[in-house]
Amino acid sequence: MPQAIIYPASAADIALAMRVAHSDRHSGLSFQPRGGGTSCNGQSLGHGIVIDCSRRMRQISDFDPVARTIRVQPGVIRDQLNDYLRPHGLFFPPHVSTTNRATIGGMVSNDSSGKGSRIYGKTSAWVERLGLVLADGREIEVSATDCPQDLRRSVWDILHPHRAGIRQAFPKLNRGFTGYDLLNALNDQGVVDLPSLICGSEGTLAVITTITCRVEPIPAHTAVVAVGYDSLDAALRAVPFLLESEPSAIEFIDDKILTLVRSSDYRDMANRLWGKGADPQALHFVEFQGDSRQQIAERLSRFHDALSSAGANHAGFLIATEAREAAEVDAIWSLRKACQGLLLKQQTRRRAQPFVEDFVVPPEALADFIDELQRDLRQDGVDVGMFGHADVGVVHMRPLLDMTRPEDRARIRTISDRVFELTRRHGGLFWGEHGKGFRGEYSAEVIGPNLVGVMDAIKTLFDPMNRLNPGKIASPAGHGPIPALDAPPMRGASDGAIRSDLLSGFDRAMHCNGNGNCFGLDRAAVLCPSYRATMDRRFSPKGRAELLREWLRLRSAGDQVGLRQLVPGLKESMDQCLSCKACAGGGCPVRVDIPAMRSGFLEWYHESHPRPVSHRLLRHIETAAPIMAKLAPVLRPVMGNPLVQGTMSRVLKLCDLPLPHGRAFQRGLQRLGIKVLGAEQIISRMTGPSVVIVQDPFVPFYDAQVALDHAELLQRMGQQVFVLAYRPSGKVLHVSGYVQAFRKTAERMAQDLDALAGAGAELIGLDPATTLMFRDEYPHVLGSQPKWLVTTFPEWIERRAGCLPPVDHINREYSLALHCTERALTPESAEGWKVAFGKFGLELRIQDRGCCGMAGLFGHETRNQEVSSGLYDRNWREIVEESGKNSLLATGFSCRCQAERLSGARPHHPVTVLLRAFESQQASANL
Numbered sequence: 001m002p003q004a005i006i007y008p009a010s011a012a013d014i015a016l017a018m019r020v021a022h023s024d025r026h027s028g029l030s031f032q033p034r035g036g037g038t039s040c041n042g043q044s045l046g047h048g049i050v051i052d053c054s055r056r057m058r059q060i061s062d063f064d065p066v067a068r069t070i071r072v073q074p075g076v077i078r079d080q081l082n083d084y085l086r087p088h089g090l091f092f093p094p095h096v097s098t099t100n101r102a103t104i105g106g107m108v109s110n111d112s113s114g115k116g117s118r119i120y121g122k123t124s125a126w127v128e129r130l131g132l133v134l135a136d137g138r139e140i141e142v143s144a145t146d147c148p149q150d151l152r153r154s155v156w157d158i159l160h161p162h163r164a165g166i167r168q169a170f171p172k173l174n175r176g177f178t179g180y181d182l183l184n185a186l187n188d189q190g191v192v193d194l195p196s197l198i199c200g201s202e203g204t205l206a207v208i209t210t211i212t213c214r215v216e217p218i219p220a221h222t223a224v225v226a227v228g229y230d231s232l233d234a235a236l237r238a239v240p241f242l243l244e245s246e247p248s249a250i251e252f253i254d255d256k257i258l259t260l261v262r263s264s265d266y267r268d269m270a271n272r273l274w275g276k277g278a279d280p281q282a283l284h285f286v287e288f289q290g291d292s293r294q295q296i297a298e299r300l301s302r303f304h305d306a307l308s309s310a311g312a313n314h315a316g317f318l319i320a321t322e323a324r325e326a327a328e329v330d331a332i333w334s335l336r337k338a339c340q341g342l343l344l345k346q347q348t349r350r351r352a353q354p355f356v357e358d359f360v361v362p363p364e365a366l367a368d369f370i371d372e373l374q375r376d377l378r379q380d381g382v383d384v385g386m387f388g389h390a391d392v393g394v395v396h397m398r399p400l401l402d403m404t405r406p407e408d409r410a411r412i413r414t415i416s417d418r419v420f421e422l423t424r425r426h427g428g429l430f431w432g433e434h435g436k437g438f439r440g441e442y443s444a445e446v447i448g449p450n451l452v453g454v455m456d457a458i459k460t461l462f463d464p465m466n467r468l469n470p471g472k473i474a475s476p477a478g479h480g481p482i483p484a485l486d487a488p489p490m491r492g493a494s495d496g497a498i499r500s501d502l503l504s505g506f507d508r509a510m511h512c513n514g515n516g517n518c519f520g521l522d523r524a525a526v527l528c529p530s531y532r533a534t535m536d537r538r539f540s541p542k543g544r545a546e547l548l549r550e551w552l553r554l555r556s557a558g559d560q561v562g563l564r565q566l567v568p569g570l571k572e573s574m575d576q577c578l579s580c581k582a583c584a585g586g587g588c589p590v591r592v593d594i595p596a597m598r599s600g601f602l603e604w605y606h607e608s609h610p611r612p613v614s615h616r617l618l619r620h621i622e623t624a625a626p627i628m629a630k631l632a633p634v635l636r637p638v639m640g641n642p643l644v645q646g647t648m649s650r651v652l653k654l655c656d657l658p659l660p661h662g663r664a665f666q667r668g669l670q671r672l673g674i675k676v677l678g679a680e681q682i683i684s685r686m687t688g689p690s691v692v693i694v695q696d697p698f699v700p701f702y703d704a705q706v707a708l709d710h711a712e713l714l715q716r717m718g719q720q721v722f723v724l725a726y727r728p729s730g731k732v733l734h735v736s737g738y739v740q741a742f743r744k745t746a747e748r749m750a751q752d753l754d755a756l757a758g759a760g761a762e763l764i765g766l767d768p769a770t771t772l773m774f775r776d777e778y779p780h781v782l783g784s785q786p787k788w789l790v791t792t793f794p795e796w797i798e799r800r801a802g803c804l805p806p807v808d809h810i811n812r813e814y815s816l817a818l819h820c821t822e823r824a825l826t827p828e829s830a831e832g833w834k835v836a837f838g839k840f841g842l843e844l845r846i847q848d849r850g851c852c853g854m855a856g857l858f859g860h861e862t863r864n865q866e867v868s869s870g871l872y873d874r875n876w877r878e879i880v881e882e883s884g885k886n887s888l889l890a891t892g893f894s895c896r897c898q899a900e901r902l903s904g905a906r907p908h909h910p911v912t913v914l915l916r917a918f919e920s921q922q923a924s925a926n927l
Contacts, residue, residue, distance in 0.1 A: 002050045010054040011131060011139050011209035012406075017051070018207070018897065019137035021467055029135075030467045032348050035106025037075060037537075038098040038516045040354040041437025042488065043202045046469065051207060054103055054519075060084050062212070069128055071212045074105020081213075090215045093120035096339055097337045100520035105208050110435035111178055111200030115336070116287070117433070118174060118391045119248045120216075124181065131210030132198065135463040137426040139209070142194040144187075151461075152192045158457045162450070169447040169879060171429055174392040175360050177447065178429075179436045179473040181456045191692035197458065205462040205674035219248075221287035221296045223324045223862045225303060226255065226273045227317070228280030231255075232386070234316020235282035236367035239390045241310035243363065245303040248289045248730045249391055251336050252666035255281040256385035260342040266335050266828065273321045273332070280318050284390065285336050287329075294325065306632030339591030343398050344513055351511070352385060353406040355412055355439075356419040361428030363393040369426045370395065376418055382411065394432040403492025413486045414736040418444035440473050440482050483920055495549065499556040505600040505780075506552060509592040512545035518583060523875060526823045527587030529851035530576045532874070533867040538569065539576040541583035544594045548601070558681075571605055574598045576867065579735050580854035585824030595735070596780060602737025614652045615736050618857065622697040622728035622745075625660075629701050632662035653862045656901050669723060674711050676723045679752040683759040690720040692761045694753070694769035694790050696729055698893045706893075707766055707907040710793065713915040714764070716922070722761075724752060729771050734777055735857055743781040750782055765790045767893045768822035768829070769856065774824060778923065792822065793911055794832025813843035815883055816910055817876070819892030820851040829891075833910055840917040844910075847888075850875040854898035872902050880905055889913060 008014045030048030037044065037054075044050065053075040053359050060081065062071035065088050072081060078099045082091045095114040096102050102112070108130070113122040120126075129143040140148055159166070159182060170183040171551055177183065184196040198205060229235040232254045242250055258280060261270050274280055288299040300322065307320060321789040323329050343352035361369045370386070377399070388395040399415055401408040420430045430442050446450045452474070459466075459474040466479045475482050495510055503510070518528040518541040531540035538547065547570045553563040577598050584593035606615075620701065628635060636659045638644055649655045669676060677685070681693060691714050693707075700707040714721045730745035753774070756763060765771025774790040814837070822829050830846045837844035853871030858864050876895075880903045882890060890907040892895050900906035 002046065003029075003048060004054055005050040007052050009056045011133055012098050014051060014133045014207050014209060015094050015137045015139050017049070018133055018135060018467075022136050022465075027465065030470050031203075031207070032076075032469050033105075033109065033207050035103035035109065036077065036098065036101045036516060036519060037514065038096075038102050038446050039106065039110060039437060039518075040357055040434050042440055042467070043435050043437045043472065044664035045438075045488070046471065048467075048470070048707055052537075053208075054433070057105075057209070063088075065090065068215050068304055069212055070215060071129075071210055072104050073210055074108075074208045075101060076104050078102050078107060079105060080521065085215055086218070089218055090519045091218050092126065092213055093216050094126055095120075097340065098516065100522055100525070100716040101408045101516050103597065104211050104213070108199050108208055108211055109202050109432075109639060111181070112435075113175065113433045115249045115251060115333075115389060117389065119289075122175070122199075122433070123252040124184075124196060125791040126214045127195050127199055127211060128214050129210075129212035130195050130198055132802050133209055134206050135465065141210075142198070144193045144195060144213075145191060147192065147194040154352040154461050155185065155192045155194065155197065155458070156190070158454060158461065159192075160190070162454050163585065165448075165451060166454075169451055171427075171446070173360055173362070175394065175429065175432045178431045178433070179440065179443070180458055182262045182451065182454060182458075199648060200435065202437070202472050204459060204473050205468065207468070221289065221293055221324075222290045222326070222329050223296045223300060223322060224329050225284075225286045225288075225300070226321045226323070226332060227284040227286060227307065228274045228278060228319045229284070229316045230280065231316055231317055232282040235284055235365055236370060236390065238284070238307070238310035238317070239366060240364045241306050242284070242286060242303065243306075243391060244309075244483055245288075245299060245306040247286045247299075247303065247391065248792055249285070249287040249389065251285040251287075252390045253283050253339055253387040253390070254385060256383070257339050257342055257387055258283060258347065261335065264338075264342055264345070266338060266342075269331060269335055274319050278319050285332060288810060290653055293324075296473060305912065325329055336387070338589075339385075340396070340398070340515065341517070343385040344511070344515065344589040345591065346400070347706060349402040349404075350383070350400040350408070351402070351513070353401045353403065353412075354396075354398060354513075356416055356430075357396045357398060358394060358432040358434040359419055359423045359428060359430050360392065360394045360432030361398070361423055361426045365393060365426045365428070366390065366395070366852065369422060370429070373397075373419065373422055376422075379417070380411075380414075382415065392426065392432075395594065403490060404496035405492075409486075409490055412490075438472070438483065439485055441484050443473075450461055470703070476477065494553055497556055498549070502552050502555055506548055506597050508590070508592045509548040509597060510553070511541055512549075512592050513590065514542060515589050516542055518542050523850055525587060526580070526585070526820045526850055527582040529578050529580060529582070529820070529853070529855070529871050530867065532850065533853075533870050534576065536576075538573045541588055541594050544570075544573050544577065544598075545592050548597055551601075567605070570601070574601055578851060578853075578858045580820045580824065580851050580855050581772070581776065581850070582820055586827060587824060596777065599734050599737050599739055600740070603739040606737060612653065614654050615859070617652060618732055618736060619738060619741070622730070622732055625697050625701045625728075626726060628660045629663055629665075636662075649862050655862050655865070656897075657860055658698075658702040658897055660701055661704040664705050665700040668704065668708040672708075672712055672715060673720050674715065674723060676725055678725045679755045682722045682724065682761065683755060685722070686720070686761065688760060689721060690722060690761045691796075692756055692763050693721065693723045694763050694765050694771075694774075695724060695726045696765065696767045697731060698770070699766040700726070703893055703896070703909075706912060709909065709915045710764070710766055710911045713911055713918060716915070716918050716919040724756070727752065729770050729773065731773055732857065734773065739781070740776075745777050746781050750778065750786060753786065753788045757786075762796065763788060763790040764796050765792060768792055768826075768891055769894070772821055772825045792826060792829060792832075794829045795834060797836045798832035813845060814887050814889050814910070814913060815845045815847050815879065816889045816891070817847040817849055817852075817895065817907070819890075819895055820855070822891055823848075833891075836914060837910070840914050841921070842913065842917055847879050849879065852876045852892070852895045852898045854892075854894035856894050859894065859898060868898075869902060874899055877903060 032046045033051045034044040057073035057075040107123045290296045383400045455474040460476040537543045581593040730742040733742040853868035861870040887909045888907045
């Protein structure tokens with residue numbers, strides 16, 4: 001655990017920290033510079049003070065489109081930089097799979113690379129100039145030809161006597177030797193190139209404060225070919241032939257990942273790529289870039305010739321599918337980027353572990369290397385998943401281990417040693433692109449003890465007191481060797497100390513592997529709103545999972561002192577959670593589902609801490625909904641009174657609560673002739689296929705017209721429609737942590753749904769958040785997967801699209817913003833709504849935006865107003881106020897409420913528009 005975390009806003013802040021540590025009084029301090037926290041090998045882990053540049057050092061400046069250079073602070077995210085450059089037709093080429101949260105500072109520190117490195121090289125190839133703070137607090141700037149004279153001379157003195165040995169020892173590979181690039185730090189002219197030394201140094205020599213990058217024109221055209229093979233061996237043996245066509249990248253994935261693809265959100269893409277009949281056991285993604293479509297066509301033609309040559313020499317080729325349009329290309333690369341997440345989703349005790357996950361060998365040796373490695377691992381009973389960059393011979397391997405077991409933790413050593421030995425024998429390197437981290441002990445066997453001594457001398461020059469990320473890469477004089485690979489404490493040992501009885505309901509926290517996808521800042525992504533609003537990593541799914549693990553460990557140990565210190569911070573973190581379920585969907589590789597664990601934690605917490613008045617009141621809000629509807633004529637003017645609202649804000653800490661709509665829903669149903677009945681009454685009156693609307697505590701009582709529009713549209717479509725008599729769903733109970741009460745409520749509701757589904761009724765919900773709770777939360781508290789399914793409207797209508805009558809095209813386009821829970825748990829809903837609108841002759845454009853900031857109860861609590869309104873301003877205000885209420889649609893009740901209270905415009909529900917279109921079509925047909 002770190003001693004502390006500092007969040008600098010400038011180089012001056014970092015310099016101050018270094019100067020304080022440089023004094024005799026604080027000589028024991030050490031620092032771990034940190035970027036996005038996405039490294040796999042512990043680069044930024046340690047016991048010192050973390051310097052987290054990701055929160056406040058995020059400025060982009062000094063852009064020169066002519067010189068093609070740009071200056072960034074280290075906390076700028078790679079995708080953020082490319083979003084800035086895209087309007088100018090430029091991009092920063094180095095690529096990593098974590099582009100939505102990996103910082104440029106972290107990429108420089110690791111000298112990162114990934115897809116496309118065969119053409120574009122590593123990050124260091126694109127660094128023009130670096131701003132640095134040295135261990136003594138000095139601020140300097142360096143480039144390939146410019147650095148302080150004292151440093152230049154000292155580095156020259158260390159490196160020059162060993163130039164011949166360095167050239168002989170350093171491997172001649174695309175990826176090169178990572179961590180203190182001695183080969184390029186002193187060029188052929190004898191000039192010291194200090195950025196080459198800093199790139200890949202993992203924060204051990206200096207703290208990076210600015211990076212001046214070179215950028216490149218975006219390729220005009222890109223095409224990708226997905227090639228399937230009957231074995232991984234066949235795919236890897238084809239690589240040398242495919243390289244003859246000069247692709248910009250060749251990526252591969254193995255059978256383990258493809259099996260997971262077939263049962264994931266990517267299964268439809270898989271069917272498009274190779275059809276339902278083919279069954280590839282390995283896949284290549286081969287990319288070509290060019291200045292024109294003609295150039296792409298020529299390169300694809302050469303590729304197919306190379307593929308034929310590979311097939312003639314090695315059996316195993318099955319199918320090839322081309323993608324040339326940008327949307328198709330992006331979709332294919334999204335599958336490749338999902339590989340790590342797919343491996344992590346396996347719900348077994350043994351889970352994918354990244355520790356031998358970036359080794360590199362010459363591409364022509366890759367097949368033999370993998371064949372030998374797989375045989376060794378099978379003999380040891382270790383299963384693995386693999387993917388990587390076949391064009392440069394880099395493999396990302398994930399052994400499946402249970403790190404809570406001592407024998408599997410011991411395999412970290414045996415597997416690492418075996419992989420290292422094999423890479424050496426096949427002319428490769430143990431570290432290909434993810435830095436060394438805690439794996440530096442193998443350096444001596446690669447470059448020899450003399451050159452390790454040179455690295456130690458460089459470390460001594462820059463950081464003689466070993467304050468900068470100690471224990472990584474090299475050690476200064478007098479501080480002993482760097483620790484062995486398996487010397488640092490492992491999280492699995494801590495996890496193994498947690499009592500199994502405490503894991504019930506919290507086991508998902510154990511699955512978080514720190515992947516960090518919840519740190520992404522893409523406005524179109526749904527994950528994670530509370531982190532984006534605060535930039536505080538405690539308020540992310542990763543942060544909350546780590547806090548929960550420590551809470552479980554302390555409870556298991558009976559450490560009351562530790563609990564008293566931890567619990568207030570954990571409670572604060574949980575209070576900031578919007579319970580949007582984004583981390584239960586595809587955005588989180590392991591679907592960690594913090595809202596489910598938050599509910600359990602709140603129940604535990606309030607066993608010993610009093611609940612706020614608002615909780616005690618809102619506990620009964622669902623039960624009281626019908627009563628409030630009857631009393632609406634009295635309640636509306638009272639609740640709308642400013643004095644009453646002020647009292648509610650001060651006493652109940654609630655604001656802007658929606659006003660009940662009275663009995664409008666019931667009166668409207670009477671007009672339509674639709675009955676509100678109990679389950680048994682509905683069953684007795686069903687005369688054929690029937691649709692039953694399952695009421696929720698919100699839409700029928702606070703947005704009655706939307707509920708009526710659902711009923712009327714279904715009726716006009718020829719359905720026998722019933723409305724199930726209202727029962728509380730338990731949504732508010734679950735969010736507030738009344739777990740036992742929620743279970744009893746779910747059991748009562750499930751009895752009705754069981755009976756209706758057993759009689760053949762189709763069940764449709766109104767609000768997506770409640771509807772999806774039936775399938776997401778109910779199985780957990782009921783102890784089994786129900787036989788019934790309450791569908792959302794787009795799910796229901798998409799299944800019947802073929803039965804809808806043809807309609808004339810209406811020249812009208814709408815845009816739709818989905819509820820964040822709907823986007824997270826049923827991303828296919830977007831396509832369902834588009835199909836429905838298309839069948840009604842309407843155009844629909846999906847607005848991919850993050851959370852609106854309301855999220856049910858969250859946006860009504862006074863303590864959350866800054867976060868709630870901030871999220872709305874970031875994600876929704878623009879589309880609401882530009883589109884207006886007539887063309888922007890929203891599926892979420894809370895989303896419509898948020899837009900009305902903060903922009904004064906309440907978007908329609910998409911069903912309302914569909915009903916109007918249906919009415920218009922029927923009226924035209926009757927003329």
